[in-house]
Amino acid sequence: MSGVCGNFGDGTAHGGAGAAFLLANRRRDPREGNPAEGGHGGDRQSAERYRSLVASHRQTLRDCRQNSWLRTQGIWMRLYPCDLRVGQLEQVFDNVASMGYNRVYVNAFYNGQVLLPAADNPTLWPSVVGQRAPDGDLLARAIALGRERGVEVHAWLFTMNFGPTYAVRRDRQGAFARNGFGQTNLEDPTSATTEAQPGHIFIDPYSSQAREDFAAVVRRSPAANLMASSSITFAIPSATRA
Numbered sequence: 001m002s003g004v005c006g007n008f009g010d011g012t013a014h015g016g017a018g019a020a021f022l023l024a025n026r027r028r029d030p031r032e033g034n035p036a037e038g039g040h041g042g043d044r045q046s047a048e049r050y051r052s053l054v055a056s057h058r059q060t061l062r063d064c065r066q067n068s069w070l071r072t073q074g075i076w077m078r079l080y081p082c083d084l085r086v087g088q089l090e091q092v093f094d095n096v097a098s099m100g101y102n103r104v105y106v107n108a109f110y111n112g113q114v115l116l117p118a119a120d121n122p123t124l125w126p127s128v129v130g131q132r133a134p135d136g137d138l139l140a141r142a143i144a145l146g147r148e149r150g151v152e153v154h155a156w157l158f159t160m161n162f163g164p165t166y167a168v169r170r171d172r173q174g175a176f177a178r179n180g181f182g183q184t185n186l187e188d189p190t191s192a193t194t195e196a197q198p199g200h201i202f203i204d205p206y207s208s209q210a211r212e213d214f215a216a217v218v219r220r221s222p223a224a225n226l227m228a229s230s231s232i233t234f235a236i237p238s239a240t241r242a
Contacts, residue, residue, distance in 0.1 A: 005061060005064035005065060005068065005073070005100030054094075054148055054149060057094075057097050057098060057149065057150075058097065058148070058149050058150035059150075061097050061100065061102055061149070061150050061151075062102075062150050064100065065100075065102050072102060072103050073100055073101050073102060073103065074101060074102075074103035074104065074105060075096065075101045075103075075104055075105070076104075076105045076107065076156065077092075077096075077104050077105065077106050077107065077142075078106075078107040078110065079106060079107070079115060079128070079138045079139075079142065080128070081128065081129045081130060081132060081133070081136075083138055084129060084132075084133050084136045084138065089138070089141055089142065089145060090145060093142070093145040093146060093148075093149055093151065094149070096146075096149070096151055097149040097150065097151055101151065102150060102151055102152060103151065103152045103153075103154065104142070104146055104151055104152070104153050104154070105154045105155075105156040106138075106139060106142050106153060106154070106155055106156060107156050107157075107158065108139055108155035108156060108157055108217070109125075109157040109158060109159065109217050110158050110161075111161065111163055111200075112125050112126075112161065112162055112163010112164055112165055112166055112167075112201075113125055113126055113127065113128045113163065114126075114127060114128065114217055115127075115128050115129075115138050115139045115155075116128075116137070116139070116217075117129065117134060117135050117136055117137045118130055118131050118133075118134040118135075118136075119134040119135050120135075120137075122216050122219075123213070123216040123217050124165070124166060124169070124213055124216070125162075125163060125165060125166065125217075126165060139155060155218075157217065157218070159203070159214060160202055160203065161200045161201065161202060161203075162175075162201050162202075162203050162210070162213075163200070163201065164200075164201075166201055166213075167186065167200075167201035172209065172210075172213070174207065174209060175203055175204055175207040175209045175210040175213070176201055176202070176203060176204060177202040177203055177204045177205075178204070184201060184202070185200070185201065185202045186200075186201060
């Protein structure tokens with residue numbers, strides 16, 4: 001039996017009609033709401049059809065995975081500010097489900113940025129979304145959209161690089177990883193061109209300061225299943241998806 005699921009055979013493979021509805025009814029201001037709710041340009045009949053398609057694809061995906069030797073098929077995902085556009089993330093998750101994936105690993109910490117709303121970011125790192133939509137919570141949205149489609153969402157955290165804003169903090173110099181000569185990866189001439197880019201500061205995994213700072217990233221609501229990169233051995237507390 002093939003482990004491949006996807007292309008659900010109703011003319012809506014890879015997002016199809018659902019994504020087309022969302023894109024056709026897209027509005028400029030993401031704070032105005034979701035066109036799938038049937039307001040401001042989206043009609044209720046189309047919204048109901050879209051929700052019906054999402055529910056149908058969720059059941060089809062579940063049935064396919066239960067009847068396949070490959071019960072879990074996952075994909076890594078990195079989100080950007082443009083994904084706050086109305087209908088953009090819906091289309092992405094429509095594609096994910098239609099292609100047979102039932103698990104997504106969303107990169108929630110990378111290059112010294114966190115996937116938290118700028119208006120609710122208790123960490124030392126800047127928000128991925130910035131100030132263009134300070135209340136935009138891409139991780140929360142991804143969790144909700146994944147759940148609607150039967151896709152399990154995990155937060156993937158790359159914890160080796162704490163980023164440029166952390167690298168310039170004088171009060172965090174003791175948290176940096178150093179070689180036998182006391183050099184950081186930015187100071188070591190043998191690694192500057194091959195293992196790091198400007199502002200990529202590698203962290204000492206045994207630093208209590210680094211652990212404390214990083215813990216602020218995972219203390220958030222809603223929570224997602226958390227997975228830290230194997231590049232570093234931080235202990236990540238288990239969390240239940242909200």
